[in-house]
Amino acid sequence: MSPSANTRAGAEPVATPAGAVAVLVDGGDMDCGSGLLLLITRAMRRLEAGQLLGVRSAEPSVLTDLPVWADLVGHDVDAQVGETPGGPWWFAVRKLGATSQAGALAEIESGTVFSRGSRTPVGQRLWVYSNFDCNLACDYCCAESSTRADARRFSPDVARDVFAEFRAMGGREVFLTGGEPFMHPDLGDLLAAAEGTERTLLTNAMILGRGRRRQLLESLDRSVTLQVSLDSATAALHDRQRGAGSWERAVAGIGLARSLGFRVRVAATLYEEDPAGVEALHRRLDEEGIDRDDRLVRPVAAEGFADGGVHVSIDNLEPEPTLAVDGAWWHPVAVTNPNMRIADAPLPLAEVFGVVRDTVAVQDASARTGREVFRCA
Numbered sequence: 001m002s003p004s005a006n007t008r009a010g011a012e013p014v015a016t017p018a019g020a021v022a023v024l025v026d027g028g029d030m031d032c033g034s035g036l037l038l039l040i041t042r043a044m045r046r047l048e049a050g051q052l053l054g055v056r057s058a059e060p061s062v063l064t065d066l067p068v069w070a071d072l073v074g075h076d077v078d079a080q081v082g083e084t085p086g087g088p089w090w091f092a093v094r095k096l097g098a099t100s101q102a103g104a105l106a107e108i109e110s111g112t113v114f115s116r117g118s119r120t121p122v123g124q125r126l127w128v129y130s131n132f133d134c135n136l137a138c139d140y141c142c143a144e145s146s147t148r149a150d151a152r153r154f155s156p157d158v159a160r161d162v163f164a165e166f167r168a169m170g171g172r173e174v175f176l177t178g179g180e181p182f183m184h185p186d187l188g189d190l191l192a193a194a195e196g197t198e199r200t201l202l203t204n205a206m207i208l209g210r211g212r213r214r215q216l217l218e219s220l221d222r223s224v225t226l227q228v229s230l231d232s233a234t235a236a237l238h239d240r241q242r243g244a245g246s247w248e249r250a251v252a253g254i255g256l257a258r259s260l261g262f263r264v265r266v267a268a269t270l271y272e273e274d275p276a277g278v279e280a281l282h283r284r285l286d287e288e289g290i291d292r293d294d295r296l297v298r299p300v301a302a303e304g305f306a307d308g309g310v311h312v313s314i315d316n317l318e319p320e321p322t323l324a325v326d327g328a329w330w331h332p333v334a335v336t337n338p339n340m341r342i343a344d345a346p347l348p349l350a351e352v353f354g355v356v357r358d359t360v361a362v363q364d365a366s367a368r369t370g371r372e373v374f375r376c377a
Contacts, residue, residue, distance in 0.1 A: 014054060018079040018090040021054030022047055029058045032065040040066075040093075044075075047095045052078060058088040066091055113270070113278040115296045117375045119318050122356050124172050126349075127322035127332045127376075128162070130154050130190055131179040135207055138242045140269060142304040142333045145179045154325050156189035158346060162323065163194045165349045175227075175377050177202040177332060182213050191224060200225040200265070200377055205253025206246060218260060226257050227265040227296075227377055233280035241269070254288060265294040265377070271308060298375055301333040314340055315363070319356045320376070328352040332376050 013020035023043050027036040036057065043053055055066065063080075070077050070093055079092040129143065131153045137146035163174065174194040181187050181201055191199060205228040208217050228250060231238040235247035257264050266285055268278070278297055285295055300309030314330055322329045323346040334340035342355045 016054045016056070016090050016092070017081045017083065018054060018092040019052070021092055022051040024054040024056070027055060027057040027059065027062065031059045031061045032069065036062065036066075037069060040069075044093075044095055049095055051095055053093045053095065055091040055093060056088055057091070060087060063089060066093075113273050113275055113297050114299050115375050120320065122319060122321065122360065123169055123353050125175070125320060126162075126166050126171055126173070127175045127177060127320055128154060128159070128190075128346075129178060129322065129324040129332075129335060130176050130181040130187060131184045132324075133183050134178060134180040134204075135183065136180070136204055136243050136246060138269075138305070140241065140271070140300040140304070140306040140309065142301050142306065142336065143177075143179065144304045144336050149179070151179075151183075152325050153184055153186075154190060154323075154346075156186045156193060158325070159190045159193040162346055162349055163197065165347070167196050169350065169353070171197060173198045173200070175200045175202065175332075177376075180204055180207065182207050182216070188216050188219065191220065195221075198225075199223065200227055202227045202229075202267075202377070203253070204229050204242070204246065204250060205257065206249040208253050208256055217257070220262075222261045222263075225263045225265060227267055228254050228257070229269065230254070230266050230281070230285075231268045231270065232277060233284040237277065251288075254290075258289065263294070264290060265296065266290050267296040267298060267377070269298055269300055271300045296375055296377065303333055304336045312340075314359065319360060321352055321356050323349075323352070330356070 013022060014024045016024060023046060025039050025043050027039060030036040036059070040053065040055060047053060057066070067077050074096040076094040076096070077091055078094050081090045083089070129152070131151050132143055132145050132149045133147065133151040134145035134149065135147060166174070174197045176190060176194070176199070178184070180203060182203055184190065191201065201224055203226060205226070207213055229242070230247070230250050231241055232247070238247035238250070239245065254264055254266070268281055270277075282295065300306050302309040302311050312331065312334060317331055317334070320331045321342075322332045322335060324335060325346070326344070327341055328343035328346055329335045329337070330340040330342055343352050346352070
């Protein structure tokens with residue numbers, strides 16, 4: 001059979017040496033790393049819980065890798081049959097039920113302190129850098145923001161056009177980030193332009209307490225979610241990464257926002273795995289009343305100011321289309337990376353999404369698997 005892989009599906013069961021299955025995938029001589037798992041994953045999405053997926057493979061490594069994959073995600077390999085001792089081999093894999101699968105995936109996540117996610121359909125979510133100036137200069141800032149950075153402020157006029165097109169295309173979620181968005185003098189207008197979507201505003205929460213920024217905060221619709229950066233349960237790590245005194249002011253900002261009735265999410269950024277530190281942070285957030293679903297722990301991306309962290313590229317990173325006043329990028333963590341710039345202007349948005357979709361389609365057709373979700377919200 002062709003190594004390019006064929007998939008058959010229909011109302012009638014498909015007979016195989018491993019028994020009757022609902023869908024058959026022929027992986028030829030592909031191994032799991034070169035595209036077979038992508039084919040299997042796609043086929044599994046077409047099945048109901050309890051149905052069987054048939055897999056034919058002439059690649060010996062699949063004998064080891066397929067059962068490992070099934071075990072990781074919680075599916076069951078019901079049967080395995082070799083046509084000869086040297087292959088090819090046939091497998092029947094039973095799809096796990098939704099409830100059990102959620103538990104299995106939770107077990108996978110338990111091996112890391114970093115939050116996991118799933119692919120967000122292109123067109124559902126849009127990131128916008130409102131500005132690049134900031135009251136902080138965090139040592140890992142992917143956007144290279146600081147008090148000295150060029151503000152590069154997003155215009156409310158452009159924002160109105162962008163968000164109108166986004167809504168018309170069926171877009172649902174808008175994330176405004178920076179820099180520090182509360183340093184943008186027209187932040188209220190940007191948020192107003194995004195009405196009709198689920199709006200999340202990323203902030204360090206340090207400059208919300210007084211003056212016009214406090215007035216702006218109090219004037220915002222409470223449907224706006226605030227995502228606040230807080231890297232640790234105590235000041236030591238957070239202040240080392242973000243600047244002396246920043247932890248105490250961030251905690252105060254979280255308290256202020258919650259007292260005003262805002263939903264507050266908290267995002268921590270770490271260079272390395274730190275199970276003890278993350279558990280201490282969770283205890284602290286329990287005390288602050290932050291819901292467990294509103295907590296995010298992400299690794300540093302090796303972009304911008306960072307001198308270490310996770311390497312990201314278009315080949316290994318799920319896209320999160322991101323706009324700035326001077327262009328569009330593959331993902332918010334890559335906004336300083338010219339290799340991940342996908343347009344020289346934020347409009348038209350349809351062209352931005354089109355480039356991303358076409359690129360993903362080519363990658364998927366070429367069986368380039370392994371992109372990871374880098375959660376920023």
